[in-house]
Amino acid sequence: xxxxxxxxxxxxxxxxxxxxxxxxxxxxxxxxxxxxxxxxxxxxxxxxxxxxxxxxxxxxxxxxxxxxxxxxxxxxxxxxxxxxxxxxxxxxxxxxxxxxxxxxxxxxxxxxxxxxxxxxxxxxxxxxxxxxxxxxxxxx
Amino acid sequence: xxxxxxxxxxxxxxxxxxxxxxxxxxxxxxxxxxxxxxxxxxxxxxxxxxxxxxxxxxxxxxxxxxxxxxxxxxxxxxxxxxxxxxxxxxxxxxxxxxxxxxxxxxxxxxxxxxxx
Numbered sequence: 332x333x334x335x336x337x338x339x340x341x342x343x344x345x346x347x348x349x350x351x352x353x354x355x356x357x358x359x360x361x362x363x364x365x366x367x368x369x370x371x372x373x374x375x376x377x378x379x380x381x382x383x384x385x386x387x388x389x390x391x392x393x394x395x396x397x398x399x400x401x402x403x404x405x406x407x408x409x410x411x412x413x414x415x416x417x418x419x420x421x422x423x424x425x426x427x428x429x430x431x432x433x434x435x436x437x438x439x440x441x442x443x444x445x446x447x448x449x450x451x452x453x454x455x456x457x458x459x460x461x462x463x464x465x466x467x468x469x470x471x
Numbered sequence: 472x473x474x475x476x477x478x479x480x481x482x483x484x485x486x487x488x489x490x491x492x493x494x495x496x497x498x499x500x501x502x503x504x505x506x507x508x509x510x511x512x513x514x515x516x517x518x519x520x521x522x523x524x525x526x527x528x529x530x531x532x533x534x535x536x537x538x539x540x541x542x543x544x545x546x547x548x549x550x551x552x553x554x555x556x557x558x559x560x561x562x563x564x565x566x567x568x569x570x571x572x573x574x575x576x577x578x579x580x581x582x583x584x585x586x587x
Contacts, residue, residue: 443522467495
């Protein structure tokens with residue numbers, strides 16, 4: 332005796348693979364959001380890898396029976412996975428440090444401002460405590 | 472900014488090591504004042520004139536989404552005599568030093584600073 336689920340699988344071959352692929356692609360995005368929320372600082376290689384696995388699942392499902400929607404989904408998630416690879420592997424690369432700072436040498440002279448507009452120079456870095464100087468990209 | 476939040480949250484661990492945290496970007500005083508308000512235990516600099524970023528060689532050209540420059544994420548340990556003791560830049564801008572990694576670097580590179 333056939334169940335309703337069997338009928339769906341027979342009527343829509345590959346549908347489970349396509350849905351699983353979409354779920355994996357969306358989970359990869361969600362996992363990165365969770366990583367940011369957890370303030371974890373590792374490079375999220377799992378993101379494009381999971382996106383690629385999802386696309387391969389969608390491709391396998393589409394291979395069994397194609398439809399316009401499956402092909403649209405395949406192209407959409409394929410482009411998304413390609414974008415993820417480009418962003419993580421290429422766009423996020425930072426140039427290696429080649430600046431004038433050298434370990435064991437005094438920090439060079441500078442004059443800048445604190446948040447309240449008052450002056451801050453290299454003499455303010457030295458004092459009764461060591462300092463961690465963190466350069467960040469800004470509030471954007 | 473997540474990085475700054477973690478540093479703010481763990482400021483006690485940094486103060487225990489007699490280390491203060493100075494954070495700098497290329498933004499002006501208005502943005503820096505907001506950042507200072509969000510992270511009161513960090514000393515926030517407004518380096519819009521780029522004097523500090525150029526002295527340290529950390530400007531990342533055209534790295535902002537609108538094509539403007541930013542500071543490449545870089546962490547420098549400076550001892551109380553003003554001498555550079557450690558420089559770290561992540562390979563990718565998606566990665567940052569965790570606070571535990573920073574504390575470990577402080578212990579290894581600044582631990583004996585007071586006696587030097």
